[in-house]
Amino acid sequence: MISTVDPEARHAHKTQSRRQDGFKAHVVVEPDTGLITATELTKACGPANSDAAVGARLLPTDPTAPTQGGQVLGDSAYATGAMLASLADTTWEVALKPWPYRPAIPGGFVIDDFSYDPATHTLTCPAGVTRPVTASHRAAFRQACTGCPLRARCTTSAKGRSVNLGEHHRLHRDHRKQFTDTMIQQSYRQNRPMVERSIAWLTRGSRRTPFRGVTANNNWLHHRVAAINLRRLITLGLSTTNNTWTLATT
Template identity: 45%
Template structure:
């Protein structure tokens, strides 16, 4: 059952007695004055359906504390210390002067209950309702999209550390696995030594022997586990070990794997797990030179006000988590068509088709074309007739498009027509002639490239309204918030929404947010 205010404060009311000490026009003063209206009690009723007791602290107080915590970028322990010692926090959360707040674990408990509820993003949604009530976005139909990499909360593990950690996890969580490990796993003391094995790490042969032994242990453990139904945690542990055991290794040189000898692979596995502590974290490439380990935060920002209209956190790899795939989700909550501004990551043909079908106007930079010869011809110099299934090259040669590949791309093969072509040196360096890949959305992408290159109005809008989204990214990661504090996409996605809600609330307060009667309004400060 949901907790309610008892009406009794421990010590004097901080807001009433120390109002002059709380910075006017700050988020603290606003929440002290309007906390109950911002987070009404009925907003959290569904989170406490049981009649068996009630939480020790009303959810409105915990929600306010989470917002201030996300705004400050501090830990649970630090947040509770602020509630105990900082008059601003006490006033914002409605605590008395001598109130010692609560144990930090209560914030963890509240976040978990919030994440498992039917509306885990309700704090972000509530602030969006306030935004809509003020009308601050009325008539502002531009949305800038961008993404940024957030570092995970754990250290990246190498292959050896992951193998040991995954085996230990199976031993802990799968019934009977400890007995199997005692009989089958001899490469390391998995129960008594959680650290790295003691070997000469500068000895390449010693490292190879160790890797072979650990992979063999993992394979034998998986093969000899007793046949039994597994709970969620045990099944996850077994699946994680199966992934980790094979993702970084290959049969040793001169071996087909049948004799069980393994070595570190001379490549990086796709969608590689980087840590057994947080299996959802990934190697994330923001560009070709920048690589981080963690997640991608996707943002939709109204560029004039800097308000976040939507946010999402996704693992950094996989087609479903690419910017172009998430773009439509970021715009699903809009009341109608908007003008979308974004960089080339959002400019794929499929994304353009979906967004234009939804009625949106696109000012999205098209992906750059690759040139087979520096300064030479690109696919736009070829004339593709999708209806007639033909492609004409700059020299006038016409070929028929091949059948669609799995990706939908069709290939035009000029081959021997390039042998004596006078434009060959500007077209290809291949000895067999030029092949042209025609994208399934070729016409759409070609039109976008022409518009970006020739339309001065398009160029002016892109230069004016696309860069402000970088301000939203900077606000999001400021004060150490690029590094995440939690494990897994669900918890970190919940944090991202609370962080965005806190930043939106700060923006509204700076714009003069107040409550007049039963309505939220903006009253700009008088200079």
């Protein structure tokens, strides 16, 4: 129920064609055990409630996260420039799936085909033409595209190619290069199923929130997570002996 009954329940788009109404539940999952170590429920829309924004807020609150080393895994929704910037100052290895390339021409040149020089703050296109990058992080090639033999693989614009790098373009570029590491990709594929399983346990039979408003439903989410974690711990060998909880180890 949107707006008239619950003003904090909002519209959100999972994709351009798939719309969802309500709230968002965010979780941090320990992939070896499937235990949920941090969670938060937010409105479904708004920059402060995006997956990456909440993920960056939750990670430092996770008491199980290692202070040195460790690895942060997540899908491409978390690979924003702001998220990468927040992780740059940590010792964690970043295994976030990069955003997919969106070439201007299907099968054509992508952003990494343009070479960036931080010393001169310039961008060089695949044809070897160099242009300065403006304060708004844009480089315009325009007239240089006229008669360029590579134009058909670069742009359909009559004005020529213009490239928007974005504020954190260097972090994105380095991140995409790092993710080509076979070990990082293997770790991502290996650990994702357990995380997806934990999310399935959380949402099974509970796709609908029982209350109105963020606060009440956030409290409900934390209680549900605690119950799911307790069930998972029992499966892992948690038991009581003389009123003391013990966890079997192998």
